[in-house]
Amino acid sequence: MTRPDCADVAAALLAPPDGGFRLADADPGARPFFADKSDAAASLKDDAKAIDRLQNALYAEREQALLVVLQGIDTAGKGGVIRTVFNDTGPRGVRVAPFGKPTDLELAHDYLWRVHQVVPPKGFIGVFDRSHYEDVLVVKVRNLAPADAVERRYDQINAFERHLSENGVTVLKFFLHISRDEQAKRLRARLENPDKHWKFNPGDIEERKLWDAYMEAYETALQRCSTPWAPWRVTPSDSKTRRNALIARVVRGTLENMSPRYPSPGWSPDDYVID
Ligand code: ATP
Numbered sequence: 001m002t003r004p005d006c007a008d009v010a011a012a013l014l015a016p017p018d019g020g021f022r023l024a025d026a027d028p029g030a031r032p033f034f035a036d037k038s039d040a041a042a043s044l045k046d047d048a049k050a051i052d053r054l055q056n057a058l059y060a061e062r063e064q065a066l067l068v069v070l071q072g073i074d075t076a077g078k079g080g081v082i083r084t085v086f087n088d089t090g091p092r093g094v095r096v097a098p099f100g101k102p103t104d105l106e107l108a109h110d111y112l113w114r115v116h117q118v119v120p121p122k123g124f125i126g127v128f129d130r131s132h133y134e135d136v137l138v139v140k141v142r143n144l145a146p147a148d149a150v151e152r153r154y155d156q157i158n159a160f161e162r163h164l165s166e167n168g169v170t171v172l173k174f175f176l177h178i179s180r181d182e183q184a185k186r187l188r189a190r191l192e193n194p195d196k197h198w199k200f201n202p203g204d205i206e207e208r209k210l211w212d213a214y215m216e217a218y219e220t221a222l223q224r225c226s227t228p229w230a231p232w233r234v235t236p237s238d239s240k241t242r243r244n245a246l247i248a249r250v251v252r253g254t255l256e257n258m259s260p261r262y263p264s265p266g267w268s269p270d271d272y273v274i275d
Pocket of ligand 1: 099
């Protein structure tokens, strides 16, 4: 099987850090690199194993952490990415932090308070299932904070992510980009398939009515917060297997570049005899 270079995938998905990203140029149905779905599935399987191996070294080294931010409209597949890309690594190495509606306690603090607490410690991979970006997405679309406060957040988020990156946390951000038609299909499947009823939330239909406002908010966030230290990657996500395979390639390549090293133990195996 031919497999694309991790660096090529990372470069192809990049939202340029010059503010020039346009959502209209990004096709959610695109199939870059993996024309053949079975190639995508094989690549994903292999990368998930490699990610597990690399996290093991990350844990032994305890010098750096990887933070993977997943954002996307309802049904875009954040859960599917977590399940497939990080399944082999398992709960010992990966910490998933979901971000739902803030509690009263969280609202009594600044919006980054709850975020900083769950940034992965050195040695771990952290996955944000939604993130601080909700504070410039749902909060903006639904006017949950004054417009001037939201406006200041883009720079604040960039400064926060820069702080993390200068303190041993590599930040990777993925926008799971699906089309409006694909979302309709996935929502209908939740209504039609009894095994998916539990996933159906009538609130998702209300959110869908605000599709254009959400897309505009996403475009602004990707223009203003794709930085050299924490770039956004726009992942075509109408095809689930290809979406997972692309993300796995980028995560694997990033971990390889972080190059975690097993520490030298300070003794030699010859020092010990086990009888
Ligand atoms: P998901 O759709 O992510 O699988 P869910 O619909 O089951 O999750 P939760 O995980 O409980 O629900 O919460 C997600 C909801 O919380 C989303 O509607 C999201 O927009 C909202 N949310 C997240 N952060 C904020 C925030 N800072 N302010 C307001 N709402 C937020």
